[in-house]
Amino acid sequence: MRILLVGAGGVGDAIAKIAARRAFYEHLVVSDYDIARAERTIAWIAAKHGPDIAARFTAASIDASDPDGVERVAREHGATHVMNAVEPKFVPTIFAGALAAGADYLDMAMSLSEPHPTDPYSKTGVKLGDDQFAQRSDWETAGRLALVGMGVEPGLSDVFARYAADHLFSELDELGTRDGANLIVRDADGHEVFAPSFSIWTTIEECLNPPVVFEKDAGWYTTPPFSEPEVFTFPEGIGAVECVNVEHEEVLLMPRWIDAKRVTFKYGLGVEFINILRTLHQLGLDSTVPIRVRSEDGPVHVAPRDVVAAALPDPATIGPRMTGKTCAGVWATGTGVDGSPREVYLYHVSDNEWTMREYDSQCVVWQTALNPVIALELLATGVWSGVGVLGPEAFDAKPYLDLMARPEAEGGYGQPWGMEDRLAG
Amino acid sequence: MRILLVGAGGVGDAIAKIAARRAFYEHLVVSDYDIARAERTIAWIAAKHGPDIAARFTAASIDASDPDGVERVAREHGATHVMNAVEPKFVPTIFAGALAAGADYLDMAMSLSEPHPTDPYSKTGVKLGDDQFAQRSDWETAGRLALVGMGVEPGLSDVFARYAADHLFSELDELGTRDGANLIVRDADGHEVFAPSFSIWTTIEECLNPPVVFEKDAGWYTTPPFSEPEVFTFPEGIGAVECVNVEHEEVLLMPRWIDAKRVTFKYGLGVEFINILRTLHQLGLDSTVPIRVRSEDGPVHVAPRDVVAAALPDPATIGPRMTGKTCAGVWATGTGVDGSPREVYLYHVSDNEWTMREYDSQCVVWQTALNPVIALELLATGVWSGVGVLGPEAFDAKPYLDLMARPEAEGGYGQPWGMEDRLAG
Known part of the structure; x- marks a missing residue:
């Protein structure tokens, strides 16, 4: 190879x-x-x-x-x-x-x-x-x-779904990818700062696109952004995080190979991040269409989303100032292989201090x-x-x-x- | 003259x-x-x-x-x-x-x-x-x-304070300017949009500067932004609005001529607007320091606050699409001239439909x-x-x-x- x-x-x-x-x-x-x-x-x-x-x-x-x-x-x-x-x-x-x-x-x-x-x-x-x-x-x-x-998502989540279908369930009600973290970024003075661990440009794209849901009877359909909020409890000390529907590949992939009544993807954005994304959208600051803005060099044209990205810390640089863990996994519900109701969460956790030490790479990446x-x-x-x-x-x-x-x-x-x-x- | x-x-x-x-x-x-x-x-x-x-x-x-x-x-x-x-x-x-x-x-x-x-x-x-x-x-x-x-604020509010001191109270506990509105702006399709009725640039300046409070014993002091939230009920159908301390001239003016134990200014920003301003601050989008941003013409330097202002509708143009009223006034508390406890709100209301019809001018302006x-x-x-x-x-x-x-x-x-x-x- x-x-x-x-x-x-x-x-x-x-x-x-x-x-x-x-x-x-x-x-x-x-x-x-x-x-x-x-x-x-x-x-x-x-x-x-x-x-x-x-x-x-x-x-x-x-x-x-x-x-x-x-x-x-x-x-x-x-x-x-x-x-x-x-x-x-x-x-x-x-x-x-x-x-x-x-x-x-x-x-x-x-x-x-x-x-x-x-x-x-x-x-x-x-x-x-x-x-x-x-x-x-x-x-x-x-x-x-x-x-x-x-x-990891899509990817490992799809592997988990296949494992659940083959080894844990006789009938699947829902394959729900659930992603959450307890990552915190601090500035040089130790104060917590807002610094998304993934490109804000891509996060806006993912989160403001209409989320897609699959149901066996209805096929694929969409909803408004941030639909079906749900508090999901993540393992290994991450705890309860507000998750909402987000457009993601798993919902398009899993139903092509796995029989499940419903397939969803919910992202543990948390209430704060959801409100930030809503506000950016409300103010038109998510837009990728350049607008005219005054500057010291005369009027220029910039896309508001590029300005938001430029104003925030570069996600590639925040690893050393970040602590916490990120969790990716699939919440599968349905009937177990023994015929009784079953509900499992299959997951993998990545710890930022470990990935930084071993790889100089922040944990989400x-x-x-x-x-x-x-x-x-x-x-x-x-x-x-x-x-x-x-x-x-x-x-x-x-x-x-x-x-x-x-x-x-x-x-x-x-x-x-x-x-x-x-x-x- | x-x-x-x-x-x-x-x-x-x-x-x-x-x-x-x-x-x-x-x-x-x-x-x-x-x-x-x-x-x-x-x-x-x-x-x-x-x-x-x-x-x-x-x-x-x-x-x-x-x-x-x-x-x-x-x-x-x-x-x-x-x-x-x-x-x-x-x-x-x-x-x-x-x-x-x-x-x-x-x-x-x-x-x-x-x-x-x-x-x-x-x-x-x-x-x-x-x-x-x-x-x-x-x-x-x-x-x-x-x-x-x-x-109007400062201005009419200070006139109200002087009126309260001369004609309504023997002793003033608090002179609290309170400003609130129920203005709504709609787009061409009739959907409600976020469109501040006053320059967002100035509003950010006012609201993110440390608010100032006067107390007879302590003199002038400041607090963090958005301090002492209070739901104040405005007259003429405007109703209850969340108000917070904001830096404003009344607090510096009134104590120079009027004897009051405490002088405050609270702006009825409402929960939504407060959250928007907090988010802009959190993301550094309130900053007036130019940052480097990619554009179709190569990298340019713009101040994030100028981009926010450019992304929003020009307040001078929203009058025709706005409905509602704005209220300016002073909430005075203390002992009335008859020696009994007194609490009054002195106010003036301006209705956008009327000001547009008579003056082609939106009501706040x-x-x-x-x-x-x-x-x-x-x-x-x-x-x-x-x-x-x-x-x-x-x-x-x-x-x-x-x-x-x-x-x-x-x-x-x-x-x-x-x-x-x-x-x-």
Whole structure:
């Protein structure tokens, strides 16, 4: 396996660092629009693991918006797998470039949605991933695999859903992805500050798009933003967090391979963050359309959302000032394999102090990066295989979760996952 | 009396339009940095009242930031009174220009404050109006009057306070200015939108500066923003509104002339607006320091607060889409003249539909503009007189309130004020 990693931002950087501890691939090309970022990642690996490990990595320059450029870099380096680790707006071009290069493809977010033109808050328009699934036959014909949505959410959440369906339930009422954290960022004086751990630009996009819900009888439908608020209790001390419906890939992926009456995604934004996003929307500050603003150099045109992003701390820089944990998981309800009612939460927790110490990577970013590396290893070793455009739930979940949980000393990733039986007792 | 009005923005425009119905002055020069704005105001007066009335008005160009320029325009037109109707940041230059020209001076907001350098949320630094009061002896020596804070709040509120002290109370516990409204702005489709009726730039400045409170024993002190929330019930159908402490001139003016144990200003921002201002502050979007932001033309530098102002509807344009009323007043508590406990709210209400119909001016702006015209009339007729730097409470309140309330047909302004006895029954 020769991997072309596209993007050396937060997640791409962490993918390379996690892969540096593994032996399953022959070579990994770290590419970025700004080659200096790719070189920085490899320099970190060299400092941490020495020149022999770093020799398995090459830095390259790439333009993710150009399918021909992606194809050329992939061919130059003989890539067998293209790992997309950039913003979802580049999915179409990298997806096309990988197929043209005869490589397999993985991403962590799917092609973007477009709201229904007249009824956005009850009907779907173009759904997340629709563009990719529409090209399924091209990938099947070519005998190539596109494994889409293979981060933590989507990704690990979809693996959990498949595990629940295969091993825990005879009938599933709801597969509800639930994501929550207790992360706190402090300024130099120790005061708590507002600093989202993920790109505010993308968070606004996710949270203000109409959330999508799947029901077996109704199919996919949408709701207004922040619908169906629910207080969900997360494990390992994170506790109760207000969660709301958010547009996310799991809802589009799981029903394609798993039989469940209802599929949802709720994000534990918390009341404060929900109010902030509502306010930004109310004031038009979420807009990506440039407006005219006075400046010392005369009138300029800026998109309000870009100003919001520029005013906040860069999520890539807050790791050292952040404490707490983030939790990703699936809350599954229905009838257990023994015929009695069952309710479980399958989850994985990432602790920022640990990820910073081990990887110089903040925990939300690191948790996202962990999962595609595990998937690549299962593909490299032939445990997972397939052709066409497939989600993580199209594959057997057990070897994935076993490899993830097994201690590093025994060849695993040393990342245990948890299961809470919520109807127990 | 020959008046030089500096500023033909919303309030300046309304001052000229209100003055057009009165006969107490000889001539009024409407001046602005942009003379076209001054000409537009006079054109409206000509269309509404005919050429004879409009002949009493002249448009002029002025640079409010230059004291020499203000003096020159004042001298050119033989101004006896300079009426400042621009942003408070121009107070020092217009104040100096008026004195240099040998004219009396009026404004509706006082020279700006500066927070205490080390303890901003408990101690005052430079207070509102300090710069102006420091020049008191210059005005006294010159035999000239500077009547400061003569809008609606400060202004009419200070007149109410003086009225309460002279006619209603033997001892005052608190003079609490309370300002609230039930204004609603709708978009073209009839949906309610967030559109502050006053400059968001100034509102942020007022509300995020440390609020100042006066207590007879403690003197002036400050608190954190939005302190001492209180639900105050406003009259004429406006109802209950959440009010919080805000830095405002009344607290600095009233104690100089009126004996009260405590003086406060609370603004009926409402829970929603308070949350919006808190969020803007939390995200650094209230900042006036330019930040670097990407744009289609490359990186630019803009102040986040300017972007917020640019993203919202211009308050000068929302009048036609706004409904509701605004209320300004003083809540006075203490011992009545008969020796028994007393609690009254003295107020004036302005209805947007009426001000739009009569003046093409939205009600918050119009209510501000009404009061300096009444004060100018009392000065022109000799009912009010004085030298030095004086607030509205330095003058007799009764003739002011009588002139304001008397019907237009009987020579008054036809603007009745109200008094609620809140301990009655």
